[in-house]
Amino acid sequence: MGADRFSTSARLKAIGQEAQARVYRAAARRPARRNKLTGRAALLALVLCALVVALAYPTRQYIAQRSDIADQRREAQKSRQKVEQLREEKARWQDPQYVKTQAREHLHFVMPGETGYNVAAPAPTGDAAAEHRATSEAAAHRPWYDNLWDNVDHADAAAPPGH
Numbered sequence: 001m002g003a004d005r006f007s008t009s010a011r012l013k014a015i016g017q018e019a020q021a022r023v024y025r026a027a028a029r030r031p032a033r034r035n036k037l038t039g040r041a042a043l044l045a046l047v048l049c050a051l052v053v054a055l056a057y058p059t060r061q062y063i064a065q066r067s068d069i070a071d072q073r074r075e076a077q078k079s080r081q082k083v084e085q086l087r088e089e090k091a092r093w094q095d096p097q098y099v100k101t102q103a104r105e106h107l108h109f110v111m112p113g114e115t116g117y118n119v120a121a122p123a124p125t126g127d128a129a130a131e132h133r134a135t136s137e138a139a140a141h142r143p144w145y146d147n148l149w150d151n152v153d154h155a156d157a158a159a160p161p162g163h
Contacts, residue, residue, distance in 0.1 A: 037045075092098045103109040110116035139147045 108116060
């Protein structure tokens with residue numbers, strides 16, 4: 001009957017104290033955990049750092065070389081396209097009709113029996129017309145080679161910049 005005399009709260013308090021004593025005894029038996037870095041962990045960290053440092057430069061070089069290879073492939077593709085374009089142009093120049101067309105357009109050639117026309121700029125008016133007539137009259141009394149060189153000089157002076 002002696003155990004029944006205690007109240008519930010006293011019994012719970014006694015159970016709690018017994019549990020607390022068991023926890024303290026179990027903790028005393030276990031060795032305390034060390035929070036310090038062990039030798040193995042330090043060695044592992046050192047090896048990992050060495051690997052990162054050792055692989056960083058070759059990895060960077062590998063990536064740079066892959067980029068260079070991609071650039072070279074693009075250049076090679078452009079060169080292949082240019083070669084193909086030049087082959088097509090060469091094939092066009094093998095065609096006599098194409099050669100005739102180019103000669104007519106760029107060199108102003110005409111076929112026998114045809115009449116070629118060159119359209120000149122409109123005749124100058126006003127002061128420019130009077131200056132042109134005076135220049136033409138003076139040119140008529142000079143040697144032909146002087147007129148030729150004057151025309152070359154005027155053509156060069158009249159050319160737009162960059163030509």
